[in-house]
Amino acid sequence: MAHRTEKSFVAVAGNIGSGKSSLTTMLSNKFGWKPYFESVEDNPYLADFYADMKRWSFHLQIYFLSHRFTSHKQIVESPESVIQDRSIYEDAEIFARNLHEIGNMDDRDYNNYVALYRVMMEYLQPPDLMIYLRANVDTLKTQIARRGRSFEQSISREYLEQLNRHYESWISDYTLGPLLVIESDTLDFVHDENDFAHVEELVRNNLTTG
Secondary structure, X not given: OOOOOOOOEEEEEXXXXXXXXXXXXXXXXXXXXXXXXOOOOOOOOHHHHHHOHHHHHHHHHHHHHHHHHHHHHHHHHOOOOEEEEOOHHHHHHHHHHHHHHOOOOOHHHHHHHHHHHHHHHOOOOOOOEEEEEEOOHHHHHHHHHHXXXXXXXXXXXXXXXXHHHHHXXXXXXXXXXXXXXXXXXXXXXXXXXXXXXXXXHHHHHHHHHO
């Protein structure tokens, strides 16, 4: 198999608890890519958001959009290969859209947010490969409980199901570049070397042919 010698920009997409951060870390170590992680521990709005989504939804989404735009711009301008934990597209296409649909972001804030997002999109080069970790809600709930973030334990099953529906809609229409969908319910790439080797091979093949 031919090896890809030019710079690679890979993004890992997926619902809360799907394993994005773990896979980002593992692929970063395997391929020598620089990782960019979602801003969680230092996020000034996240705990407030989970306590009162309607009050803090716009603030949270603007924070994520700003952070992700900055990261995406740095990634594109960097000479080295990079892997990103969650993409800017998910902020708008999944999370902000869902918050608006369920009434936790009003029309004025949502329209303002979408207008800003669309302007940003004009300046961003898409990833060379988008990896989508597809997982059902049982898998998500198990992994959320396992990692033990206190502010995530109150996330409802219904909320995760809503996000999954938006993810499937977004992925079905994704045309920005090569897409790799990984069915992660039956995989344990964190603890099973064979499962990770399988994922690694899929990534190599998709970057080679992408």
